[in-house]
Amino acid sequence: MKLSQAGLFTLPFATVMCLLVLASVGQDLLIYFSHGGQVSREQWVKKTKWLLETNSELSFYSWASAAIIFLNAALLFMIALVSRRRFWGWLILSAIFVLLSADEAMSFHERLVNVIQSRWALGGVFHFAWVIPGMIFCAVVGLSYISFLLALPRRTALLMLLSGVIFVAGAIGIEMIGGSFAAETGTFTMTYQMLTNLEEALEGLGMVLFLYTLVEHAVALGALSLRPKGDAEG
Numbered sequence: 001m002k003l004s005q006a007g008l009f010t011l012p013f014a015t016v017m018c019l020l021v022l023a024s025v026g027q028d029l030l031i032y033f034s035h036g037g038q039v040s041r042e043q044w045v046k047k048t049k050w051l052l053e054t055n056s057e058l059s060f061y062s063w064a065s066a067a068i069i070f071l072n073a074a075l076l077f078m079i080a081l082v083s084r085r086r087f088w089g090w091l092i093l094s095a096i097f098v099l100l101s102a103d104e105a106m107s108f109h110e111r112l113v114n115v116i117q118s119r120w121a122l123g124g125v126f127h128f129a130w131v132i133p134g135m136i137f138c139a140v141v142g143l144s145y146i147s148f149l150l151a152l153p154r155r156t157a158l159l160m161l162l163s164g165v166i167f168v169a170g171a172i173g174i175e176m177i178g179g180s181f182a183a184e185t186g187t188f189t190m191t192y193q194m195l196t197n198l199e200e201a202l203e204g205l206g207m208v209l210f211l212y213t214l215v216e217h218a219v220a221l222g223a224l225s226l227r228p229k230g231d232a233e234g
Helices: 005-034 041-047 059-080 088-105 106-116 131-142 148-152 154-185 190-221 229-233
Strands: none
Touching: 005 059, 005 190, 059 088, 059 190, 088 106, 106 131, 131 148, 131 154, 148 154, 154 190
């Protein structure tokens, strides 16, 4: 099967993200099975190679994820430059993705947990309390961009919507499920670690699909050319 230009461009990013998730899952399984399924906090910290852990800020996965999100921000900016009627819509999205990239690298959102928990005693699915402002933010952005999506080509709009749903399902949906387990049993369990791997995998899939969509749209607009110069002239 012959891949499109957007597919060829996106494939290396998708491959790297997939391999990094598998490395994290493999490491977690190895740690748990080598300890009979019962791992203490001390054993976990000692055995875990944080560079392989998707749930670590100081990992290859977090670095790759932040880079892809920033690449999406750059593509959004390029599209904004060639879009006359929807310039501000693309530009604001670009700014949002710059913030998302910074958050992925430095985890600003996790600092909201202590701030919110200091005011309200939350638990269960709201154990990681940042999901509350996160849901509000997603709702505001989503509703604000309905008319924007309707004005785009149908394929582009559907792919953007699908990528957003996948990303939010991981970032907020699985995070809430993981929070309920963390509140009951802590974060050093097989269940919680597998949930975090699933969460990061969905976030990565959403961002890679969004990257594919933007590359495809940018090529169609003429904002980006992936063909070698010789092929373009020929």
